[in-house]
Amino acid sequence: MTQNHRISLKEKMRRENALLYGMNIYSGSSPVVEIAGSYDLDFLFIDTEHTALGIDERLERLVLSSKVAGVDALIRVSGVVEAEIRKVLEFGATGVIIPRVDNADQMKRIIQASKxxxxxxRGGDSSVRSASYGAPGFDWKTYCQSENDRTVIVPMAESYEFFENIDEILDVDGIDAVHFGPADYSLSRNLPIDYKMRHPEVREKLALLISKCRPRGIRVMVPCFPPDQEQAAELAAMGCDMLLIGSDIYWMNAAGKNVESIRADLDRLRA
Known part of the structure; x- marks a missing residue:
């Protein structure tokens, strides 16, 4: 299937019982993005909140790399920042992930900025990639409608405030998925951090999020850690349907541990 005819992330998300797979990208490496795409992942979560990446030419190259690789790029911006949300979408990214959404007013601002x-x-300019740079055939009505249709909006549920306001937030029209952040939720409640989400309160909040999202047709995205079959099956059985299977940093650390193991084995043999 050529990139021009591939199924978009939005289309995949609309399929009943779809289970989608992604990976976090922290390093800002274009080859990593292209390699990730070659493994038929459904999406990439490219982070600007906790990395040196900004909303600049370097990020734009990653978005272009995702297009070369035929994988949809979701960009985590630094917060509810209108200019960042708009620029990411104008770069041609499939969508935005917005951290620390605590109330419906913030969610409304996100939709205002992205649609x-x-x-x-949303403010517009035809001299951007998402508008094909105003090339022949461009018209504003078609462009605005197609952008509203294609863009994926993902707020993050990563604070106790989100869950205090969960119904009001999820009732804001335009949410495609919610990403549950177990680490920041735990920090907001001064709980021990565990990405396996074994703490009863954390597991309860994830179950609540799933129960609220499902009848609204909203997907639930979660980190799958450790990124193995057992954890993925457990999360899928709960009703999570967008699984982040590790990150470029995680897999680099895994490779480093493999080198340590090989070194230790060879050192024993040579002793």
């Missing part, structure tokens, strides 16, 4: 009139108040 054109009809759904929001």
């Amino acid at each position: 054109f009139p009809g759904q929001g108040r």
